[in-house]
Amino acid sequence: MDRVSIVHENFLRRVAAEDFPVGETDVAALDAGEALGLYRAQVLSRALDLQSRVMQKAGQGFYTIGSSGHEGMAALGHALRVDDIAFLHYRDAAFQIARAAKAGQPEMMRDMLLSFACSVEDPTSGGRHKVLGSRSLMIPPQTSTIASHLPKAVGAAHAITLARRNRPEHAILARDGIAMCSFGDASLNHSTAQGAINAAGWTAVQGIPLPLLFVCEDNGIGISTKTPTGWVKATMSARPGVKYFEADGLDIFAAAQAAQQAVDWVRTHRKPAFLHLRTVRLYGHAGPDVVTSYLPRSEVEADEAHDPLLYSARGLVASGAATAAQALALYTDTLEEVAQAAQEMVDTPRLQNAAEVMASLIPPRREVASGNGPSVERRAEVFGSDMAQIDQPQPMSRLINWALHDLMLEYPETLLMGEDVGRKGGNYGVTQKLHSRFGPARVIDTLLDEQSILGLAIGLAHNGFIPMPEIQFLAYLHNAEDQLRGEAATLPFFSNGQWSNPMVVRISALGYQKGFGGHFHNDNSLAVLRDIPGLIIACPSTGDDAALMLRECHRLAREEQRVVIFVEPIALYPMRDLLEVGDGGWMRSYPAPDQRIASDSVGVHGDGDDLAIVTYGNGHYLSRQAQHDLSALGVAARVIDLRWLAPMPEDALLEAIGSRPVLIVDECRRTGGQAEALMAVVAEAGVKQFARLTAEDSFIATGPAYGATLPSRSGIVAAAQALLAQKTD
Known part of the structure; x- marks a missing residue:
């Protein structure tokens, strides 16, 4: 017999004989109706696990990581309110079933079977994945994440606090609600979990309310790697700022008492707490997992002897809520009911083509209130002394700063967060004065942890805020890129567009900083961002474009619920001159607050017919210099500033190119850079002559060699001449 059958037969035999685990149950935590209700949730969770394996063998189901052994999580479904947002561990079917029963939703069995079957009728993912989740039950869907949902749980808890005074238009979380996230003991060791727990404690110690409950389901093993005995308690029972609770999750009565x-x-x-529940893992990690291949049979059998359903049956009998025969009958009847319902899944419709799969990559637009902007008096009050200079040409950093001022003035739900963005005003002064003018609740100085910064933003977005997190340098994003790929960008996809987490992520980025930073502060690789489906990537090169594009990025987040990356070229922050010292050729005036640049447009500079130089960011600055030099050589060039890197405005780009030869100037690396996509676009469009000039496949050095691996003004001129020489050969 396989382990699934062994556990099943053991349950039938032991309950019939009233051979329950040794010990006594304190039944005071639940009345008879509550106890029976939670037992039903546990039994349904178990029956669904059994049926998932049957469906997989029949080719009708596609997921077998189950919840058996973790049925004690039904206690949390009972203790929490239905409007308390819950970010769940993938073994928490019993929680969702118990919450559905509490909400009076009887269709959870069918919904989960549809999820197993990857049916388009699955109300959560529309057939894209087996997920726990429900919009009506306030459970954002999760896939098989390893603690990556903990940072956004911290953010959601903070969003509840902030919304008590500054309630966004699209807030969904109750003012007195709390947030909960659950995870396994193995996931606790992940840096993401440790960062989130640290962030929660760090916040609480400073006296900032954070109503968050961490729930660790400790089954003592992560696939095949054991958790040392006592490890979870030893590491969590004395964490500053986080209250520790523990209970035997095998006993639903004890779990319910501790959960409450x-x-x-x-x-x-309104402070964070950590609930440590003892559980067991039955059947192994997933369907194909043969647990006895890496664990002694005696240990496997010991866990099976602690089947939580046996503890629940013991408690039902002890409390008088049910007899052993009734508990057994409820179990067998549920198995039969689930098996019958699963037959309806045989012919269920499934996704058929790419268009159907991709239909939820982009979240739906939402209705938003129209704003008239701040009054002239209010704007003058907030801008203060800056108003005297607002009509004068300024460098990019100043114009971004003013654009942030206007966005925060017009949209109270807009928040900034990141390391040093507040009191210090950012590494390059881009966020200066915002903290003093809008306060610490809207300009949030975070701890040094990019995962926590992005998680905070995702959680805030869940409650209707428009977060604008800052990543201090592009290279630092790699510490947290899964928060974008695995959490933010996938949420609409796996929820069939029912959930979203719109935001604008500002990143100080790219190369050309003279004598500072090396490869950690000069990072010229956007490949990790370009690879994420549904992400919008914007990169301005002039100050006025930066202000106009930032406003459009904010609109895309607020109205279209998009996740947007705003890449700010560090080297262009202070740039004033273009061709010679003192010419002020790169300074720009601040555009009127109601103006924006659409994401389907490109910037066109010059009417020359000899050549089109396609570029962005620092490449645009250098190409404009090269354009001047080429003109002196008799070459009339048009410079096209791409501005929007993903999705690329291909139609506008090709129209601007016309019939000209094309030189692509890409400050990112030859491998994985934007030039690869641009080369494909022009080739597929039938452009006859094209070439690219890129950075080398290298990190950037510190000191005088900072630009050695990057495109240069003279290099662009030489590449243009080489391309045009080919034309006349």
Whole structure:
């Protein structure tokens, strides 16, 4: 017999004989109706696990990571309110079933079977994945994440706090609600979990309310790697700022009592807590996993002897809520009911083509209130002394700063967050004065942890805020890129467009900083961003474009619920001159607050017919210099500033190119850079002559050699001449 059958037969035999685990159950935590209700949730969760394996063998189901052994999470479904947002561990089917029962939603069995079957009728993902999640139950869908949902749980808890005074138009979380996230003992060791827990404690110690409950389901093993005995308690019971609770999650009565205590404590004190539940893992990690191949049979059998359904049956009998025969009958009847319902899944429709799969990559637009902007008096009050200079040409950093001022003035739900963005005003002064003018609740100085910064933004977006997190340098993003790929960008996809987390991520980026930073502060690779489906990437090169594009990025987030990356070229922040010292050729005036640049447009500079130089960012600055030099050589060039890197405005780009030969200037690396996509676009459009000039496949050095691996003004001129020479050969 396989382990699934063994556990099943053991349950039938032991309950019939009233051979329950040794010990006594304190039944005071639940009345008879509550106990029976939670047992039903546990039994349904178990029956669904069994059926998922049957469906997989029949080719009708596609997911077998189950919840068996973790059925004690039904206690959390009972203790929490339905409007408390819950970010779930993938073994928490019992939680979702219990919450559905609490909400009076009887269709959870069918919904989960549809999810197993990857049916388009699955109300959560529309057939894209087996996920736990429900919009009506306030459970954002999760896939098989390893603690990557914890940072956004911190953000959601903070969003509840902030919304009590500054409630966004699209807020969904109750003012007195709390947030919950659950995970396994193995996931606790992940840097993402440790960062989130640290961020929660760090926040609480400073006296900032954070109503968040962490729930660790400790089954003692992560696939095949054991958790040392006592490890979870030893590492969590004395964490500053985080209250520790523990309970035996095998015993639903004990779990319910501890869960209620922890929930009440968080709701009352508005501080984070950690609930440590003992569980077991039955059947192994997933369907194909043969657990006895890496664990001694005696250990496997010991866990099976602690089947939580046996503990629940013991408690039902002890409390008088049911007899052993009734508990057994409810189990067998549920198995039969699930098996019958699964037959309806045989012919269920499934996704058929790429268009159907991709239909939810982009979230739907949402209705937003129209704003008239701040009054002239209010704007003058906030801008203060800056108003005297607002009509004078300025460098990019100043114009971005003013654009942030106007966005925050017009949209109270707009928040900034990041390391040093507040009191210090950012590394390059881009966010200066915003903290003093809008306050610490809207300009949030975070701890040094990019995962926490992006997680905070995702969680805030869940409650209707428009977060604008800052990543201090592009190279630092790599510490947290899964928060974009695995969490932010996938949420509409896996929820069939029902959930979104719109934001504008500002990143100080790219190369050309003279004598500072090397490869950690000069990073010229956008490949990790370009690879994420659904992401919008913007990169301005002039100050006026930066202001106009930032406003459009904000609109895309607010109205179209998009995740947008705003790449700010560090070297162009202070740039004033273009061709010679003192010419002020790169300074720009601040555009009127109601103006924007659409994401389907490109910037066109010059009417020359000899050549089109396609570029962006620092490449645009250098190409404009090269354009001047080429003109002196008799070459009339048009410079096209791409501005929007993903999705690329291909139609506008090709129209601007016309019939000209094309030189692509890309400050990113030859491998994985934007030039690869641009080369494909022009080739597929039938452009006859084209070439590219890129950075070398190298990191950037510090000191005088900072630009040695990057495109240069003279290099662009030489590349243009070489391309045009080919034309006359």
